[in-house]
Amino acid sequence: MLLEVSDLSAGYLGSSVLEHVSLRVERGITLVLGPNGAGKSTLIRSVAGTLRPVAGSLRLDGVPLETLRAHQVALQGVATSPERARLFTDLKVVDNLRLGADLARRRGEAVDWEKTLATIFRIFPGLPPILSQRAGQLSGGQQQAVAIARALAAQPRLLLLDEPTTGLHPVLVRDLLGRIQEIAKDLPVLLTEQNALQTIPLAREVHLLEAGRIVLSGPPERFLADDRVRRAYLGEGAEPPPLTEPPPAAEG
Ligand SMILES: Nc1ncnc2c1ncn2[C@@H]1O[C@H](COP(=O)(O)OP(=O)(O)OP(=O)(O)O)[C@@H](O)[C@H]1O
Ligand SMILES: [Mg+2]
Numbered sequence: 015m016l017l018e019v020s021d022l023s024a025g026y027l028g029s030s031v032l033e034h035v036s037l038r039v040e041r042g043i044t045l046v047l048g049p050n051g052a053g054k055s056t057l058i059r060s061v062a063g064t065l066r067p068v069a070g071s072l073r074l075d076g077v078p079l080e081t082l083r084a085h086q087v088a089l090q091g092v093a094t095s096p097e098r099a100r101l102f103t104d105l106k107v108v109d110n111l112r113l114g115a116d117l118a119r120r121r122g123e124a125v126d127w128e129k130t131l132a133t134i135f136r137i138f139p140g141l142p143p144i145l146s147q148r149a150g151q152l153s154g155g156q157q158q159a160v161a162i163a164r165a166l167a168a169q170p171r172l173l174l175l176d177e178p179t180t181g182l183h184p185v186l187v188r189d190l191l192g193r194i195q196e197i198a199k200d201l202p203v204l205l206t207e208q209n210a211l212q213t214i215p216l217a218r219e220v221h222l223l224e225a226g227r228i229v230l231s232g233p234p235e236r237f238l239a240d241d242r243v244r245r246a247y248l249g250e251g252a253e254p255p256p257l258t259e260p261p262p263a264a265e266g
Contacts, residue, residue, distance in 0.1 A: 016040055016202050017061065017172055022070035024053075024060045030068070031056045032226045039172065043198045043216050046206045047247065048223035054206035055097050057223070058176040061204065062094045063087035074172065089121055093170035097177055099161040103150030107141065107160050110149050114167025123169050134163045137193050155186045159193075166197065173203045180208075191216060210247035214238055 017039040025031040031053045037044065048054050059065035061072055063084035072079040079087055088094075093114070101110050111134065115125050135142055138159045144152065149160055158178050165173055175194065179187040187209065194203060195216050207213045214220055220237045222230040230240060237243055 016075060017204070018071075018073045019057075019061070020071045020073070022057075022060060022067050022072065024056055024065055024067040024070075026056075026065075030226070032060065032067075035070070035223075035226075035228055037221050037228065037231065038219075039202050039204045040218070041198075041202050042218035043194065043203045043205050043213075045213055045217035045220045046204070046223055047208070047210050047213070047220060048206070049208065049246075051225075052223040053226040054223060055176050056226075058094065058096065058174050058204070058206060061087075062092060062096070062174055064096075088117055088168070091121060091169075091171035092174065093117075093165035093168045093172070094174040095158070095161040095165050095176065095178055097180070099154075099157040101149040101157055101160055101164070103148065105149055106146050107149055107152070108145040110160055110164050111145075111167045114164040115169075118167065118169040121169075125169070130167055130169075134166055137166070137196055138163055154181050155183070155190070158182065158190065162194075162197070166201075170201065173197065173201050175203060175205045177206050177208065187212065210243065 019035060019037050022035040023030060023033050035057060046054055046057060056065065060067045061079065063079065063082050063086065067080050070080070074090055074092065077090060079090065082090070102113065115127060115130055118125050141159060141163060144156060149157065152160065162175065162178065178194065179190055182190060191212055194205065197203060205213065214234045214237050217234055220232060220234055221228050222243065230242065
């Protein structure tokens with residue numbers, strides 16, 4: 015067991031968003047699906063310590079996270095690629111990665127910089143040619159890759175990814191999801207997505223968040239078989255509205 019979220023409630027200035035959310039993140043990809051506004055980012059922020067939960071508990075291998083500040087959560091080995099990447103846009107790509115490695119050093123991890131880069135380049139072979147570019151000048155897909163690479167440079171125990179494929183071309187979406195799958199072989203990942211069809215098969219456990227509550231949890235097979243999921247997220251089995259009156263049945 016790694017991260018245990020129990021009965022978590024969270025919100026903003028008195029408005030409640032998440033209610034009684036419980037889930038576990040162990041190995042592989044733990045996927046949280048949900049429409050816009052469901053509370054996916056609120057969940058990620060609560061775990062990452064950028065939002066203090068109202069109630070409930072967050073335990074990382076038994077250590078309580080819910081009272082920690084964001085930097086303290088990071089020092090516990092939780093790395094985050096937040097919604098819309100949020101890099102240090104004035105710094106070069108390589109310096110963004112160095113800041114990740116600095117975090118690992120502050121946690122007392124031995125950092126072999128060359129080895130760190132080699133690991134990152136194995137997952138993101140597109141990074142070496144852009145290392146000296148300013149992060150703010152990169153495309154959305156490149157920024158997403160750098161944000162995840164920076165998180166990896168911190169040598170985390172847990173990786174939080176908030177909708178990493180948003181705004182990417184379908185080919186890049188497939189490509190990035192493949193890389194996340196690769197990462198998750200060695201590192202537990204909590205992933206939020208709206209893209210159900212492509213992400214469900216990659217997950218070990220899937221949770222469906224609607225209006226701040228988990229309404230369905232299970233392994234991918236069960237998820238793909240659920241009528242609600244098929245209708246709402248895969249667009250299957252829904253009756254399309256008639257565009258015109260049906261023609262009268264032919265007689266005879
Ligand atoms: N900083 C904030 N202050 C106040 N309300 C917020 C804030 N951030 C989010 N909310 C509200 O909390 C609810 C959940 O938002 P959240 O961003 O967690 O949803 P989400 O599932 O990540 O959506 P999306 O798919 O659009 O990213 C929404 O009603 C939103 O308006
Ligand atoms: Mg969000």
